[in-house]
Amino acid sequence: MTKDNETVRTMKAAREFSRRTLLAGAAASGGVAAVAVGSSQLGAPWIGTAKAQTTTWRIQTSWPGGIGLDTFKAWSNSIVEKTGGELAFEPFGAKDVVGDFQLFDAVKNGVLEAMNPFTLYWAGRMPASVFLSSYPLGLRNPHEWDVFYYGLGGLEIARELFAAFDMHYVGPIHHGPNIIHSKVPIRSIDDFRDRKMRLPGGMVAEVFQAAGAQTTLLPGSEIFPALEKGTIDVADYVGPAVNHDLGFHQVTDFISMGPPGFMSLYQPVDLMDLTVSMDAWNALSPEMQQFVEMEVHVYSDMHHAAIQKADQAAWKKFEEAGTIVTRLSQDDVEAFTKLAVPRWYAWANKDAQAARIFKIQLDYMMSGSLGYVTPDQIEGMMLDH
Numbered sequence: 001m002t003k004d005n006e007t008v009r010t011m012k013a014a015r016e017f018s019r020r021t022l023l024a025g026a027a028a029s030g031g032v033a034a035v036a037v038g039s040s041q042l043g044a045p046w047i048g049t050a051k052a053q054t055t056t057w058r059i060q061t062s063w064p065g066g067i068g069l070d071t072f073k074a075w076s077n078s079i080v081e082k083t084g085g086e087l088a089f090e091p092f093g094a095k096d097v098v099g100d101f102q103l104f105d106a107v108k109n110g111v112l113e114a115m116n117p118f119t120l121y122w123a124g125r126m127p128a129s130v131f132l133s134s135y136p137l138g139l140r141n142p143h144e145w146d147v148f149y150y151g152l153g154g155l156e157i158a159r160e161l162f163a164a165f166d167m168h169y170v171g172p173i174h175h176g177p178n179i180i181h182s183k184v185p186i187r188s189i190d191d192f193r194d195r196k197m198r199l200p201g202g203m204v205a206e207v208f209q210a211a212g213a214q215t216t217l218l219p220g221s222e223i224f225p226a227l228e229k230g231t232i233d234v235a236d237y238v239g240p241a242v243n244h245d246l247g248f249h250q251v252t253d254f255i256s257m258g259p260p261g262f263m264s265l266y267q268p269v270d271l272m273d274l275t276v277s278m279d280a281w282n283a284l285s286p287e288m289q290q291f292v293e294m295e296v297h298v299y300s301d302m303h304h305a306a307i308q309k310a311d312q313a314a315w316k317k318f319e320e321a322g323t324i325v326t327r328l329s330q331d332d333v334e335a336f337t338k339l340a341v342p343r344w345y346a347w348a349n350k351d352a353q354a355a356r357i358f359k360i361q362l363d364y365m366m367s368g369s370l371g372y373v374t375p376d377q378i379e380g381m382m383l384d385h
Contacts, residue, residue: 054080056088057113057280060103062121062272064094064221066245067310068175068238068303072116075299082295087288089114100219108165113280116173119273123202127350130202131357132158132172133271135347136340137333139361140268140372142174142304152360158273161353168281170274171296174304175238176311177264179257181227181248182234185324186256189332198223198235203340203347204266210339220246227251238270240318241310249321256326258333265328265336274299337377345381355385 059076063069076091098106103115104122122129131138132154139145148154149172162169180186182195193212199205205215213234218226226232228251235252237243258265274296281289318325348358365372 060092061116066242128354178267181252240314352385
């Protein structure tokens with residue numbers, strides 16, 4: 001079966017699952033007339049007769065607050081209705097059950113059934129994960145990552161990687177570019193030198209280290225106090241809406257971004273995901289598994305759009321707070337690229353799976369569709385696997 005046929009099969013199965021749930025609810029509540037009434041109520045999901053036993057997944061996100069956490073909780077709380085009571089998600093915010101960097105082990109060991117983390121957090125134990133989320137000067141738009149995952153085999157590879165840890169990677173979830181907050185103006189790559197800077201680790205941290213920054217790894221919930229105490233004076237995190245809700249404008253005066261149209265040189269599409277323990281995943285029926293897969297597609301779109309909408313209002317709030325936005329230049333893009341390319345290969349050469357993923361992305365970036373990478377930029381670079 002081809003991937004296209006598999007996608008069609010999955011979508012049909014998801015629709016069939018929803019249809020059967022709707023009809024079951026209608027039969028229990030008065031037949032076809034009930035379907036018509038339920039369908040007329042602004043598309044609200046029909047609540048069928050719940051099964052005697054509801055399967056509940058405890059899911060913790062990496063969002064510490066703001067629109068990201070609100071959107072995650074609203075989506076999680078909608079699942080029980082959409083499945084007629086067959087499946088429910090119990091959502092937790094960052095650190096509610098375990099620390100952010102303990103999520104992997106919490107799901108692996110059954111403390112949680114599922115997690116919604118920033119995928120890059122697992123670079124230390126799974127080098128290939130640096131290529132499962134955007135990296136400096138790599139794929140630059142959400143649709144390019146969708147092409148990688150759903151068109152070029154990325155989803156299957158991600159699932160192979162997590163299956164080795166008894167987990168099932170359901171799918172990627174978009175939120176938007178990361179931006180940099182600082183106590184001093186950052187107007188060129190040279191201004192990062194000797195700055196104490198929070199970054200998510202992995203390749204991103206190494207590129208900034210090459211630019212002269214002194215980097216440290218902190219979860220999102222610990223960034224504000226570190227800036228407030230002066231432990232760091234520069235911090236990357238997600239986009240303006242979440243960062244404003246976390247109060248970054250109270251402890252920094254500047255935001256640094258790439259040139260116009262290129263908000264972030266280092267993580268232009270920061271990706272999260274939904275990953276589930278293999279036992280919890282296998283306990284679902286095939287139809288319910290397909291429903292969850294399609295629901296992650298929907299959530300990724302709605303999550304991304306909700307955050308981008310909130311970002312537009314947040315920019316005005318930063319302006320009112322007196323925050324100054326500075327932008328790097330095209331010369332800085334070229335300088336960052338020279339630092340980034342050798343680190344692409346260094347991470348790809350850490351293991352065969354990392355090289356496998358990177359080669360797919362490199363071919364895509366060098367293709368006529370994108371053209372981000374030219375032969376002269378990678379001259380002399382070799383993959384070991």
